[in-house]
Amino acid sequence: MNILLAFVTGLTTGGLSCLAVQGGLLASSLAGQIEKDLQQSTAQSRKRSRQNPSAGSKPQLARPILVFLLAKLVAYTILGLFLGWAGQLLQLSPYMRAFLLIAVGIFMLGSALRMLNVHPIFRYFAFEPPPALRRWLRRKAGSGADSPLLTPALLGAVTVLIPCGVTQVMMAAALATGDPLQSAALMFAFTLGTSPLFFAVAYFTTQIGARLERYFMRFVAIVVLLLAIVTIDSGIALAGSPVSLTRWFNQQLMGNVQPGLVDYQPLEGGNSTDQVITIRVQNYGYEPTFIRAEAGVPTRLRLISKDVYSCALAFTVPSLGIQELLKPTGITEIEIQPQQEGTRLAFSCSMGMYGGVILFEDM
Amino acid sequence: MKKKITLQIHGMECPNCAMKLESIEDRLKGVLRAEASYHKALLTVEFQDELTSEEAIRAEIARLGYQVV
Numbered sequence A: 001m002n003i004l005l006a007f008v009t010g011l012t013t014g015g016l017s018c019l020a021v022q023g024g025l026l027a028s029s030l031a032g033q034i035e036k037d038l039q040q041s042t043a044q045s046r047k048r049s050r051q052n053p054s055a056g057s058k059p060q061l062a063r064p065i066l067v068f069l070l071a072k073l074v075a076y077t078i079l080g081l082f083l084g085w086a087g088q089l090l091q092l093s094p095y096m097r098a099f100l101l102i103a104v105g106i107f108m109l110g111s112a113l114r115m116l117n118v119h120p121i122f123r124y125f126a127f128e129p130p131p132a133l134r135r136w137l138r139r140k141a142g143s144g145a146d147s148p149l150l151t152p153a154l155l156g157a158v159t160v161l162i163p164c165g166v167t168q169v170m171m172a173a174a175l176a177t178g179d180p181l182q183s184a185a186l187m188f189a190f191t192l193g194t195s196p197l198f199f200a201v202a203y204f205t206t207q208i209g210a211r212l213e214r215y216f217m218r219f220v221a222i223v224v225l226l227l228a229i230v231t232i233d234s235g236i237a238l239a240g241s242p243v244s245l246t247r248w249f250n251q252q253l254m255g256n257v258q259p260g261l262v263d264y265q266p267l268e269g270g271n272s273t274d275q276v277i278t279i280r281v282q283n284y285g286y287e288p289t290f291i292r293a294e295a296g297v298p299t300r301l302r303l304i305s306k307d308v309y310s311c312a313l314a315f316t317v318p319s320l321g322i323q324e325l326l327k328p329t330g331i332t333e334i335e336i337q338p339q340q341e342g343t344r345l346a347f348s349c350s351m352g353m354y355g356g357v358i359l360f361e362d363m
Numbered sequence B: 001m002k003k004k005i006t007l008q009i010h011g012m013e014c015p016n017c018a019m020k021l022e023s024i025e026d027r028l029k030g031v032l033r034a035e036a037s038y039h040k041a042l043l044t045v046e047f048q049d050e051l052t053s054e055e056a057i058r059a060e061i062a063r064l065g066y067q068v069v
Helices: A004-042 A044-052 A058-089 A096-114 A122-125 A131-142 A150-161 A165-177 A181-203 A209-238 A246-253 B017-022 B054-063
Strands: A264-266 A276-281 A285-286 A290-294 A297-305 A313-319 A322-325 A331-334 A344-349 A355-361 B001-012 B031-037 B042-048
Touching: A004 A165, A004 A181, A004 A209, A058 A096, A058 A165, A058 B054, A096 A165, A096 A181, A096 A209, A096 A285, A131 A150, A131 B017, A165 A181, A165 A209, A209 A246, A209 A344, A264 A331, A276 A290, A313 A331, A322 A331, B001 B054, B017 B031
Parallel strands: A276 A297, A290 A355
Antiparallel strands: A264 A276, A276 A285, A297 A331, A313 A322, A313 A344, A344 A355, B001 B042, B031 B042
């Protein structure tokens, strides 16, 4: 998953989902601030403010909301760093990564079905903080009057303990990157994306959260459901499956590439039976995606990239255990052993989003 | 006298609802402890029956937007 996609996910579904889960916490912390403002007001204005609290305390509310969101952003970025580090420690092979992606996909699927209230069993796909923590959060949220900025900061930071469904999905994706910086950037972009909606809604009213929860949960669920299908499919593709929904979709987007022997050429000055398969690496995948090559001869994959900044740079051939991080612009050659007739060698990016198949035949 | 009731709740859509339901601990005088489970859709309440009643608790749950099954 790339950074921009994480940001857009945060901006749309993540914002709504997080607001539904964490909005109450923010509202409670703001209640303390409102109460404090009310106490400082005259009896007359207090009465007016009680009827319409947000109208009387807007300037005071902006700061605690910003502090809450900033603390949340910092906390989730640090969490991202740890998740990526944990992913790196696991030293994920393509197969392990594929397994993790499929597991993440199943988790997303369960979360989506939970949000759609398909069956009570799917409730277990949501993390429930222990009762003691919930009580502490509730009490802390209610005691904001003493320390108007410290409480929102603290509550913003502890939202890492009550991540919403979409955030949990993003955390799993961050773990799957296996890279602390990439993972931190992913969580940062996502959390930043959730902020505008959070701010707007929290600023104007503390009640819309509950309404949004009701009206938009289905929309969020459907988006998560679609993401789940893409993730499971990516995992299947990364596991080496020659059939993949994502690849098919990417092929449709890139135009229908006719299968055939593309860019087959004997090695110059080398053994005349050697072959070179040239694959162009692009931001949105590889070209060609279906290649016919000769079986039983040493083969060299020549990967040419030019201004590529997507996960297509992390080239893998799962069945051969090949993992190669390509340069954004450059040529990389990978030698592979002669393959038996009929072998379908699947290659893909490290996230299984883009890929293709080489079919080895007797020619 | 101290009493304890467990109620099946309808309308909990996320773990945050559990927190919201547990706030009856602060809202109702006489409620000693409220513990909700989103996973099981249950709410367990311990209360002093001299100070509050099951009816009052049920009414408060309804006021928060949830139904007792």
